[in-house]
Amino acid sequence: MCNRAVSLIARVVESYGISTVSLSLNRELSEKIGAPRTLYLRYPYGAPLGEPGNVNQQRAILKDMFAALETIEEPGTIIDLPYRWRRDTFAPVSF
């Protein structure tokens, strides 16, 4: 449900001339509402940026979010991030 609110809020904020990037843990809901830019993760609820204390993982996902500002031109685009829950190791991330 919170994925729905995220998309709705993103639509409003973007309409004020602010660029938004949303994470999603529920692709179906994100498809229904359509935020300006969405990155979908197959991660459990309660952990959109990954595992506690995994700084590299958190930075990697943030880097993907900032990259989406440049790569997504079509409003409503959903990118599926390739990460698998607990199966990836993340190297230090430089921007």
Next chain:
Amino acid sequence: MGLFEKLNVWSIFGKMTNSPLGTRFQSAFRKLVEKGMKPLAAGACEEPPAITPLRKPLAEARVSLITTTGVHLKDQEPFDTAAALGDSSYRAVPSDADMASLYISHTHYPLERAQKDINVILPMERLRELAEEGVIGSVGEYHYCFGFDLHVKELVDPSAGTAHELARALKEDRVDVVLLTPG
């Protein structure tokens, strides 16, 4: 509505209230919830969302976070987690807040990971680091946090919606980019 059907809420509820009075109560309650859910169904948007390209380098951009994970300062009023349709209010959390001063009021997702490290739902510390490293220009004065909420109208209504209210606050703070995280 789909979710309610999927979870078989009404049949469970029906079993719980299997008496003439219970049935009447159930029917009245169902009507009330469906009335409340109507704008939610309308939330399924036919129109494509607006899109605002970032017109400056990321290294000059001011960035804030919005989350629907129920984060707030310990001394702020907790979100109403008892209301069936949730709480459409939000809390402005200062972006320089001490992580130990934060609390999570939410009952619709597992909290364990976020309680260990709030950055997994609200990456405040990571954002501060990126500002220090010069990757982003600055962090907005506040991050904005919602709790569990199904009130679409209260959220997106152009005149009174809380999403509009905080979009105006973000504009005033000259925020260029907002990253949003669900629970």
